[in-house]
Amino acid sequence: MNFNDTADEATFRLEARAFLEANAKRRVPGSAPSRTIDRDDEVIKSAKAWQSKKLGAGFAAITWPKHVGGRGGTPIQQIIYAQEEAQFVTPPGVFDIGLGMCIPTLIKHGTKEHAVRFVKPALKGDEIWCQLFSEPVAGSDVAGIRTRAKREGDTWVVNGQKVWTTGAHFCDFGLLLVRTDPDVAKHKGLTMFFVDMKSKGVETRPIKQVSGGAEFNEVFFTDVVIPDSQRLGKIGEGWTVALTTLMNERLAVGIATGILGVDDFLALARSADLDGEAAIKNGAIRDRLAQFFIEAEGLKYTRYRMWTALSRGETPGPQSSINKVVSGRMMQDLGSLSMEVMGDAGMIAGEGPGQGAFQRQWLGAAGFRIAGGTDEILRNIIAERVLGLPPDVRVDKDTTFSELEAARSKR
Amino acid sequence: MNFNDTADEATFRLEARAFLEANAKRRVPGSAPSRTIDRDDEVIKSAKAWQSKKLGAGFAAITWPKHVGGRGGTPIQQIIYAQEEAQFVTPPGVFDIGLGMCIPTLIKHGTKEHAVRFVKPALKGDEIWCQLFSEPVAGSDVAGIRTRAKREGDTWVVNGQKVWTTGAHFCDFGLLLVRTDPDVAKHKGLTMFFVDMKSKGVETRPIKQVSGGAEFNEVFFTDVVIPDSQRLGKIGEGWTVALTTLMNERLAVGIATGILGVDDFLALARSADLDGEAAIKNGAIRDRLAQFFIEAEGLKYTRYRMWTALSRGETPGPQSSINKVVSGRMMQDLGSLSMEVMGDAGMIAGEGPGQGAFQRQWLGAAGFRIAGGTDEILRNIIAERVLGLPPDVRVDKDTTFSELEAARSKR
Amino acid sequence: MEFDFSADQKLLKEQVQRFLHDKSKLSVARRVLEGDETHAADIWRGLADLGALGVAVPEAYGGMGLGALELCVVAEEVGRACAPVPFQSSVCLATDALVQFGSEAQKTRWLPKLIAGETIGTMAVSEGGKGIAQMATTLAGDRLSGTKVPVIDGEAAGVAIVMAGGAGGATLAMVDLGGRGITRKRIDTLDPTRKQAEITFDGAAAEILGERGAGVRQLRTLHDRAAVLGAFEQIGGAEAALYMARDFALERYAFGRQIGSYQAIKHKLADAYIKIELARSNAYYGAMMLASGGADLPLAAAAARVSATDAYEYASKENIQTHGGIGFTWAADPHLHYRRSRLLSLSLGGATLWRNRLVTALEKRNAAA
């Protein structure tokens, strides 16, 4: 048991580090990287430039095969690169969704022409993609979407609304799941397209979150015309295509960075006064801190176990499924307790101890527990896929989508 | 807001106290009353004698109407009597199930002849009743029972097995729920009888529990013949009759006594050493103790709120539904933490600090969280009856019992 | 056994509830959250018109001359509405401080204005999270100097009860915030529906409230009293959050059925209900001790506060969770309660502190027994 790189891994790490040293600035220790995707054009421009550099050096798509422009590398190389990049100041990852989810779906379900036309510009950073699945009435239940596409000759006309689209405001293309047949069971009437985000009738509006950020959008479709050539997969098989995308989403869950953790809390508890003595002297605070520690360290070493499997060329076990459910609740609890430790000053969001970072984390945690799979959905997934327990009873399997909608509105 | 009796209540309390002073010994403060129903004949004999005395003084069935032998009193009088009795040493309540659940069901669903024959001896303590509903395959889902009764002329022949029958070994009669028609939906094929526990073919075996006690029994029925005159309600309407009994069970949840609580834990934490100082000085222990306190006191005052409603002649709200789910978990947590506080000696079950009482409580709590409605069923009940949330999806409503059984065994 | 509010008290409760339900919808809280107002002056005026700001103040000073129980029911309704008004600061702390410790002159001068809603009161103790032992604010003669931050409703307030050191030890001082030598600065906080300020006193005129050197003891008494009232405010808020979640769970469908039919949601909301019922029962006992001046007040107040803090925090965070994605948007209402629950949890000291205080009071009671 050790944390050492293999010889090959060490070589790759040096190569990655050399590239980063030459092209980016080292992060000042202790400063959290910004993971928010800004609405600022300058940021997008710098992100595109950075992506182009990475492609040149062979770090843009480490695990993709060479024939689609990747490096043909291993998942562990991908992780090593990410570890190294985290030490440097780099633009936010505006390509993560496109390269992590959309383009792999396009490669798998699109035509050769699609690949030739779209993969390269996406890799280079010239074109950015987003994913248009969720809708106001269809959150956890993605297949419950209502956005309709009606065929008109060689084109489709789309009407409806998507929501929670990361980066829609700066994206060039979007992967779009729509309902093409409401008179069959809900999973069966879906079809996947991609859409030019500059098409007539596409309107994007930012969603302001509780935490103040606005990296998500609502996207409205009003009589948007899409050529049938932009269809991915067969008509009515959109759900299968969507599953490819969603599987990739689950793999993309990476290293949570920029989160205040145990050491930050410990530093706070040492300096703050609780009932006349340093908070860290209070047994109740120590007890809670120990709990945070076993969760944070447990997740860290769970990642190490996963990387070990990857390093051996094995498929990691299902352990990584616990990451989000544990860290979301912990972020919320740690944020909450840190404010308590600050006393009355805990209410101060802007300045005060920690410059409001704990407070922002507490606000953000409420969303983190929801985005990309709620705590409840994740526990279901663990119970079903890991422990082999039966799925929830499904009442929507043998009914057409139209009937379901009618039943819902009747109540 | 006050805790005072009304004038009428005060008069009744004095009367009850005078009866108890004259007929029983005051409990030594701090000694826990024994609530276990012993298998000892002497105990049953003394319980019967005590019941007969209570009947003579008008305390045997306080809330029952006078025409069935009760006092015609109020629920608050019942509670006042119980509060007073708890201060005295009295035999265990072997009549609770009979008088609390079985006889009320008999009065409601039986004939006049049934009432004339059975109410008086039960009230007097001459005959003891038990309830025969649960089965090995039907716990939370009582209507899933398999014990069969087949009609043969004016009699029924019963075969099957019941479980968790309190006091079956000393009871004279039992309320018996059986399946008379497997070819209709499961709630519809049930019928209620009462059975003489000394009938041929009835065999009782004690169930040893994890906590060591054995107040429950398995009861086996082999070709037991029951006359049709012992049927309560119509054929196929047993579920409706059972609901009367089960409703009474819910009302019967009384004052939890003999449970180690916050004060016991505090006393322990003051005397025990944890890491070189009295455990009570440890902030983590204080934190946990405060949690126990708000739960224990919260339940106590919730009872007071319920009694207030009763005292006003109102129907109490749904608050009392929280009692068991809170106290079960608390018993388990408090037991567990108390052992931690005892250090290595916490493992000692027989002697050691507290004479093993905390340890027994920790063992017992695991059963308390299950018996008479699991934590999960109780949360469901709160969600549905109090908050008005929808029931779980039921897959067993439109299927016959036989089909359900076949589906189960096929898997 | 009469462990409930009386019919008259319930009538008052309904009256306040009706007013707030009609006038102080969550859109009003949002208006204050997003806008520049320190608080909703219209709601504050309305509460004053109902007499709700002075229910527990003697009639001699313009109050309704009722008791603490009546104030508890008002607090619950203010909490339920998540009303963006300086209720805790002005009514439960400043007004109560005057009633408890004010001289006749102080009462006569301030109480009628506070009750009429003409002047808002607040309490200024904190200095950026430092303990009272490290306090830098001093009262020298009748001049007060130092900086207090955060002061809840400190911008809206016209009078403040300020904790100050100096010769003779920690002392509560009354300061007319309209006087000279006072500067205020708004600060960002988690719940801008009750805006907070930093207040700097530079030789501001002040007079002692109660007794010089008794500040810590007086503050403890005021906090015990305010903890009970705060618990009712928290319980009202928790119930509002629970029923908001319940209503959403009935409306929202996933996989063809209401999300409220899934046990994960059902049991989550049942747990919130349980916490709220425990809190309510503990708070009732706290109210009884508050109203009767019972010796058990410190213990009862701590139990009420710890229990109600737990209930509101849980109900408000799981309300967001039940709402899913929409619950995390600025435009949806759940975050109003999430923020308010935090404010109320922190404003009189956090739960760890109160749990410790609870056990101290319990030890004292058991030692006396």
Add this chain to the structure above:
Amino acid sequence: MEFDFSADQKLLKEQVQRFLHDKSKLSVARRVLEGDETHAADIWRGLADLGALGVAVPEAYGGMGLGALELCVVAEEVGRACAPVPFQSSVCLATDALVQFGSEAQKTRWLPKLIAGETIGTMAVSEGGKGIAQMATTLAGDRLSGTKVPVIDGEAAGVAIVMAGGAGGATLAMVDLGGRGITRKRIDTLDPTRKQAEITFDGAAAEILGERGAGVRQLRTLHDRAAVLGAFEQIGGAEAALYMARDFALERYAFGRQIGSYQAIKHKLADAYIKIELARSNAYYGAMMLASGGADLPLAAAAARVSATDAYEYASKENIQTHGGIGFTWAADPHLHYRRSRLLSLSLGGATLWRNRLVTALEKRNAAA
């Protein structure tokens, strides 16, 4: 990155697992629970034959000469089987104490017998829950006097490492329990599958293990080491309890469907899985520190123990809950793990103590950084 056991270590694990799965079914644990045996001698012999009792002991003393990692995998399997054998007492405490602190003569005398399973070792520290400062047992010269209770596996043991006071301070003493001046009494405990005793020493012959006066420091080291091994035992037990619950949830029907299809059960078992995975990851780091003699051992050991204690307690109690009524009967198996989880939680000190220790170690590490 090689953060996993090696292929060889996994092979050993499978070998022990297969043996215990075949021979140490829960019926064996039940036999010891209900009977008079102090432990299952047949299983103990089998483990000795496999070499499992001496995997981490140098070959010079008859061990396999492997390391701590190999002992960790054995511990996990012993835990999974809920094996009624003196594993923790004899292997993880007494044998390890000799390896760490024994003189050449002591090692030569005792290790071969311990490894062969001929002699069982134990550790006797507790005196009815009192702290070491209040300890009454003393070592005067080479004579030991005092009473230790409870001593896990104290009846079965042939040799004990005893904590004793006296001139020079707390000291670990080795005592041949076959000698004179020793009386033992069986005591009732929560987990009679590893029976415990009260042992009274009345001038019994003893020799110092390690250094006079170093007892507290030595004990801390041994407990840190045993905590890692104990964590693996707890993890094995927790997984067994989780999968017992899972299997029952698949078999048992209520309201026409498997109870494992209800979210209350699904999420309960998912939570158990989560706790176990966290514990496993923490325990792996503990194992790495144990094997490498890393300076992070105190912190890593505390994290492993706290995490694994939480996992086993939760999994074992919710296993009973998942089983419903049947789970609470003596005849059903869930209580075996419920009891064992308690034994392992308490035997090296409870979770509160270890959480505190964890933070102390973390403070030390962060101060050094």
